[in-house]
Amino acid sequence: MNTAHTPTLSKDSTDRPLGVAAIGYAFMGKAHSNAWRNVASFFDVPAFEQKVLVGRDATQVAEAAAKYGWAESATDWRSVIERDDIHIIDICAPGWMHAEIAIAALEAGKHVLVEKPLANTLGEAELMTAAAAKARQRGVQSMIGFNYRRVPALALARELIAEGRLGTVRHVRAAYLQDWLSDAQSPMTWRLRKETAGSGALGDIASHAIDQVLFLLGDAVTEVSGRLQTFVDRRPGPDGPEDVTVDDAAWATLTLASGAIASVEVSRVATGQKNSLKLEIYGDKGTILFDLEALNELGFLDATVPVREQGFRRILVNEPVHPYLEAWWPQGHIIGWEHTFTHQIRDFLLAVRDGSQPSPSFEEGLNVQHILAAVEESAAAKSSLIQLHANPTEGA
Numbered sequence: 257m258n259t260a261h262t263p264t265l266s267k268d269s270t271d272r273p274l275g276v277a278a279i280g281y282a283f284m285g286k287a288h289s290n291a292w293r294n295v296a297s298f299f300d301v302p303a304f305e306q307k308v309l310v311g312r313d314a315t316q317v318a319e320a321a322a323k324y325g326w327a328e329s330a331t332d333w334r335s336v337i338e339r340d341d342i343h344i345i346d347i348c349a350p351g352w353m354h355a356e357i358a359i360a361a362l363e364a365g366k367h368v369l370v371e372k373p374l375a376n377t378l379g380e381a382e383l384m385t386a387a388a389a390k391a392r393q394r395g396v397q398s399m400i401g402f403n404y405r406r407v408p409a410l411a412l413a414r415e416l417i418a419e420g421r422l423g424t425v426r427h428v429r430a431a432y433l434q435d436w437l438s439d440a441q442s443p444m445t446w447r448l449r450k451e452t453a454g455s456g457a458l459g460d461i462a463s464h465a466i467d468q469v470l471f472l473l474g475d476a477v478t479e480v481s482g483r484l485q486t487f488v489d490r491r492p493g494p495d496g497p498e499d500v501t502v503d504d505a506a507w508a509t510l511t512l513a514s515g516a517i518a519s520v521e522v523s524r525v526a527t528g529q530k531n532s533l534k535l536e537i538y539g540d541k542g543t544i545l546f547d548l549e550a551l552n553e554l555g556f557l558d559a560t561v562p563v564r565e566q567g568f569r570r571i572l573v574n575e576p577v578h579p580y581l582e583a584w585w586p587q588g589h590i591i592g593w594e595h596t597f598t599h600q601i602r603d604f605l606l607a608v609r610d611g612s613q614p615s616p617s618f619e620e621g622l623n624v625q626h627i628l629a630a631v632e633e634s635a636a637a638k639s640s641l642i643q644l645h646a647n648p649t650e651g652a
Contacts, residue, residue, distance in 0.1 A: 313331075362396055376455075405615075413535075422537060422538075428518040431465070433522070457505050479642065481639050483506070
């Protein structure tokens, strides 16, 4: 591995656009590819080219590359990382591959965007964060893809909280509920094996919920109590029933450095819930409500007005003055889930251009990983209280 490569920020020595390679072409690869294809049409970003899409199946990745706007496809991510015309590596592969790819890319001087969670294990996440810190000294940037930070309504919620509109936040409720595993006959996948997925609903969707608590409040977790549950422990596989080795659902109570308490509940067996991330933030001067299934809306109650006038109001977050929305449609014309990835790519490209640390950083991803590990530790000890260091979230 060539670790002496000098990275570029906006353009290389021949004034060419940034070359981008994405690794993975399934669910997240499709979402990221859509963002790369559209971001320059709506935002002022550095020039780049969708160079290579990488996957294990040569035929399928070639078909995906042609469909999603990539110039070529490849099956060997290592050779792609070594290419001089590649400056950004976007990792959309399963979590068990994150550490090896990200560390190799950072050592080769490539800017790295990696999907959440950072890794499958705390040890891998720590190695990735160390590699990112070392690479940052050479101007190489890295970011983890918590795309819900780029929902305009949630970005607005964070602004309102930072402005003191809720006063002192006392408690938060975060529930991320899905139902794609409700049927006991739903087949076995890599997401249900600990060796490939790391964990189940905990790492998959609790990571999002916990990151939102930290992002919205700019706070840190000091204590964790948790519980995990697997409701269906065997599922149909190609060669017969297989053991499920991850959780179907998880619960956590988080004590924050500010004194606030957050409850987190996640499930992939919540029948009837398709992709519902609900957030409730309660302060002594106001309250904010959000539901991902109505992502253009924010519920807000101002408790400082007279009681006779109090009540939740619906803010339609579609005005040009709202985060990210100056680039999109006239007022009232809603945007969707896929736009969060476009916003994410926009922010990452601007950080690469400016040589600034993008957020969420690998350090922030590692912080979430510590909390997830504490939930597992607590669950294994009958929901015992686990202490964590209350370091402020870097970049929050």
